[in-house]
Structures are given as C-alpha cells and as structure tokens.
Amino acid sequence: MHTSPIIELGGIRFDLSAILMLIVTCVIVFVIAKLATRNLSVENPGKLQNFMEWTVEFVQNLISSTMDWKKGKHFLSLGLTFIMFIFVGNMLGLPFGIVTDFHDAGHAHIFGKEIVSVTEEFAKHPDVEEVGVAWWKSPTADASVTMALALIVFLLSHFLGITKNTKNYFKHYFQPYWFFFPINVIEQFAKLLTQGMRLFGNIFAGEVLISVLLKLAALGVGGWIASALGLIVWQGFSIFVGAIQAFVFTILTMVYISQMIESHDEHEH
Amino acid sequence: MSINYASFFIALIAFVILYWLLNKYAFGPLFSIMEKRRELVTSQMNEAAQTREQAIAYVEEQKKALENARKEAYDIIEQSRQTSSKQADQIMEQAKVEASRIKEDAVRDIASEKNKAVQELRSELGAVSVKIASKLLEKEVSSDKAQEELVDQYLKEVGGRP
Numbered sequence: 001m002h003t004s005p006i007i008e009l010g011g012i013r014f015d016l017s018a019i020l021m022l023i024v025t026c027v028i029v030f031v032i033a034k035l036a037t038r039n040l041s042v043e044n045p046g047k048l049q050n051f052m053e054w055t056v057e058f059v060q061n062l063i064s065s066t067m068d069w070k071k072g073k074h075f076l077s078l079g080l081t082f083i084m085f086i087f088v089g090n091m092l093g094l095p096f097g098i099v100t101d102f103h104d105a106g107h108a109h110i111f112g113k114e115i116v117s118v119t120e121e122f123a124k125h126p127d128v129e130e131v132g133v134a135w136w137k138s139p140t141a142d143a144s145v146t147m148a149l150a151l152i153v154f155l156l157s158h159f160l161g162i163t164k165n166t167k168n169y170f171k172h173y174f175q176p177y178w179f180f181f182p183i184n185v186i187e188q189f190a191k192l193l194t195q196g197m198r199l200f201g202n203i204f205a206g207e208v209l210i211s212v213l214l215k216l217a218a219l220g221v222g223g224w225i226a227s228a229l230g231l232i233v234w235q236g237f238s239i240f241v242g243a244i245q246a247f248v249f250t251i252l253t254m255v256y257i258s259q260m261i262e263s264h265d266e267h268e269h
Numbered sequence: 270m271s272i273n274y275a276s277f278f279i280a281l282i283a284f285v286i287l288y289w290l291l292n293k294y295a296f297g298p299l300f301s302i303m304e305k306r307r308e309l310v311t312s313q314m315n316e317a318a319q320t321r322e323q324a325i326a327y328v329e330e331q332k333k334a335l336e337n338a339r340k341e342a343y344d345i346i347e348q349s350r351q352t353s354s355k356q357a358d359q360i361m362e363q364a365k366v367e368a369s370r371i372k373e374d375a376v377r378d379i380a381s382e383k384n385k386a387v388q389e390l391r392s393e394l395g396a397v398s399v400k401i402a403s404k405l406l407e408k409e410v411s412s413d414k415a416q417e418e419l420v421d422q423y424l425k426e427v428g429g430r431p
Contacts, residue, residue: 006273018276026287033295040302042309053303056296076300077292085287139280144273148280 002099002134002211004142006117007110016110021139025089033084059083062251067258075257078156082149083250086140086199090242093138093207094235101130140245141204143196150196153253158188161260169260195252202245206238395421 005016036052045053059079063072102118109115121131139145161169173184213234217227399420 004273012275013273015273015276018273019279022276022280022283026283029287030290030295033291037295037299037302040298042302042306045302049299049302052299056299056303077296078288080296081284081288081291084291085284142273142276142280143271144276145280147272148277149284152281152284 002132003117003121005110005115005133005135007113008116009113013116015142015144017133017135017137018139018142018145020135021089021092021137021142022145025085025092025139028092029081029084029088032088055083056080059250062247063254066251066254067262071261072254072258075254079250079254082253083246086149086249087243087246089138089140089145090203090245091138091239093136093141093203094210094238094242096136097134097211098136099132099134101132103130137207138203138242140199141207143200143204146200146203147196149199149249150192153195153256154188154192157253157256157260160257165261191256195249195256199245199249202241206234206241209234210238391424395424398424 004018006013007016008014032048033052036048038048039046040049056076059076060069063069063075063079066072102115104122115133118131118133122128158169173181175184210231213227213230216230217224395417399417402420
C-alpha cells in the first residue's frame with residue numbers, strides 16, 4: 001500500500017494529498033453547482049439545472065422521510081452539500097491514481113520540505129527498495145476527512161438538541177432508566193464513530209482492491225487480463241458503492257439530527 | 270489507519286467553507302427559483318380551475334340561450350301557422366260568399382232574361398196570331414186596338430199556364 005505525502009510545518013504534520021484532494025473536491029462540487037445554477041430559469045430550465053433540481057428533490061424526499069419538513073427544510077443545503085461532496089469525493093479515486101516512487105530517503109522532498117512519511121518508512125524497513133507515495137485518491141478514503149465530516153454531524157445534532165429541545169435532550173440520556181446513562185453516552189459516540197468509519201472503510205477498501213488489482217497485472221499476460229477484467233467489474237461496483245455511501249451518510253445525518261430535535265413526548269403518553 | 274489532525278481540521282474547515290459558498294452562491298438562488306416555479310404552477314392551476322368554471326358557466330348560459338331561442342322560434346312558427354290557417358279560412362269563407370253571390374246574381378239574370386224573352390215572344394206571338402186571324406177572318410176582323418186586346422187576353426189564358 002502507498003503512503004501519504006506528509007510534510008512537517010512548524011511541528012504540524014500536513015498530509016499534502018488529503019489537502020490537495022479536499023481542494024479538488026470542493027472546487028469540482030462548487031463548479032458543478034455554480035454551472036447548474038448559472039442561468040436559472042423558472043419556465044425553461046436547462047439540463048444542468050434540471051439535474052440539480054432533481055438532486056434537490058431527492059434530498060428533500062430523503063429529509064422528509066426522517067423528519068417533519070417544516071423543521072427539515074433548514075437542513076436541505078447541508079444534506080445537498082454532504083451528498084455532493086461525498087459522492088464527488090468517492091468518484092475521484094476511481095478513474096486513476098498518481099503515485100510517485102522514491103528509492104531512497106534522500107530524494108523524498110517537495111517544495112524543499114522533507115516528506116517525513118517516506119523517510120520514516122525507510123527508517124522502519126531499511127530493506128525495502130522503493131516507497132510509493134499516492135497523491136491522487138478519494139478524500140473520503142482518508143479517515144481524518146470522514147471523521148471530520150462525522151464530527152460536523154455530531155456537533156450540529158447535539159447543538160440543535162441542546163438549544164432547540166433542551167429538556168428532552170438531557171432526559172433521553174436517562175431513559176428508560178437512570179442507570180442506562182453510560183450506555184446512552186456510548187451510543188452517541190458510537191454513532192459518531194460508525195458514521196465516519198463506515199464511509200472511510202467502504203471507500204478505502206475499494207481503493208485497496210483497485211491497487212491490488214493493478215499489481216496483479218505484473219504477473220504476466222494472464223494476470224494482466226484478470227486485472228483488466230477485475231478492474232472493470234470493481235470500478236463499476238465502486239461507483240455504486242460510492243453513490244450508496246453518499247446516500248447513507250446523508251440520510252444518517254438527517255436521522256441523527258431528527259433524533260435530537262424531535263420531542264418524544266407524544267410517543268410516551 | 271491514523272488520524273492526521275491537520276487533515277482533520279482542514280477537512281472540517283473546507284467543508285464549512287464549501288457549505289457556506291454553495292448556500293450563498295448556488296443553492297440559495299436555486300431554491301428561490303424552485304419556490305417561484307412552485308408558486309407559478311400553483312397559480313396557473315388555480316387559474317385553469319377558474320377558467321374551467323367560467324367555461325362551464327358560459328356553456329350553461331349558452332345552452333339556456335339556445336333553449337330560449339328554440340322556444341321562441343317554435344312559438345313564432347306556431348303563431349304564424351295559426352295566423353295562416355285563420356287567414357286561409359277567412360279567404361275560403363270570403364270566396365264562398367262571393368261565389369254564392371255571383372251564383373245568385375246569375376240565377377236572377379237568367380230569370381229576368383227568361384221573363385223578358387217570354388214577354389217578347391208573347392207580344393210577337395200576339396201580333397203573329399192577329400195576322401193569322403186577320404188572314405183567316407179576312408175582313409171580319411180588323412186590326413184595331415180593341416180586337417188586338419181581345420186576342421192578347423186569349424193568348425194570356427193559353428200561354429199563361431206554365
């Protein structure tokens with residue numbers, strides 16, 4: 001497996017590929033959204049506008065399925081940003097990868113800075129011949145990114161719970177009995193972890209399998225054919241997985257938010 | 270797998286910025302357009318419903334007007350039929366009266382003509398009779414007034430019988 005290009009600036013380790021891919025993803029999402037809403041028309045929408053409106057309606061239905069639309073309409077932009085960002089992010093790693101190979105620690109520099117991940121790899125395993133550094137990958141194949149997204153959902157849902165639904169928010173930690181408190185607390189963190197890790201795991205596993213299939217091509221003609229066939233199938237499946245994971249992440253966001261802002265009084269009496 | 274804190278916070282910030290940008294420059298205008306379209310569709314549907322109601326009312330009105338016109342036409346025809354039959358009767362009556370009058374006139378004319386003819390025939394017959402009698406009687410009977418009257422009287426007795 002390839003390592004990430006990590007450099008140190010002022011004692012902080014920056015993952016250049018994650019930063020690059022985050023920027024690329026954000027730019028692509030913004031450009032798509034901007035192009036789609038460039039010539040907005042009420043009566044004669046263009047193709048891109050139609051597509052964007054279809055996406056908006058998809059997210060609208062998704063929100064309506066989890067909560068009252070009156071409350072849910074404030075999260076429409078959030079849901080759209082999540083689904084577009086994650087979908088585009090998931091797709092970016094599929095078509096190609098950019099990998100640089102370093103054969104010794106001395107050459108591992110970028111912008112005059114040492115790529116510490118490479119030098120560490122050589123220090124750890126002095127017998128390896130080369131270390132590959134992946135520059136282009138899905139941003140969502142990085143646990144740091146997916147956990148950041150999950151944390152946004154976590155913070156937002158708890159913030160909304162505390163401010164909009166205070167009484168029920170604190171009460172629900174002690175339900176059905178007071179000694180369920182630790183379990184309820186663990187549940188909240190489990191939600192955070194599973195939401196981030198599910199996305200990361202799915203996309204990361206997809207990219208691992210792609211790189212494994214690529215390595216298969218080195219085994220001669222048979223390996224090359226098997227690799228090509230496997231890649232075709234797996235990339236197709238990865239598109240499906242990427243779309244599903246974007247959908248799952250968005251609907252989980254809405255479910256968690258709705259759990260926090262809906263009062264459960266009417267169900268108990 | 271390891272969490273890189275720089276990536277973590279950069280992702281956090283990048284996502285928030287992306288959300289803000291999209292909300293401001295892309296989704297906001299899009300949502301307002303979609304809302305406008307929803308309103309447009311609603312208003313057009315209302316308008317269509319209204320128009321349909323109006324059309325139904327209009328058709329109803331037209332139907333009623335047509336019905337009225339038909340009834341009126343029927344009345345007029347009926348009236349004219351009555352008038353014409355009455356007139357025809359009148360004309361027939363007049364014609365009958367005229368005909369009978371003409372017939373009566375004709376009968377009267379014929380009667381008077383006949384009388385006149387009889388009268389003439391009688392006077393002529395009288396004269397002829399007198400001539401015949403004078404021929405027969407030669408001189409005994411002269412053709413004076415007194416004798417002619419006598420013959421007339423005989424003839425009246427003879428020819429006066431119907």
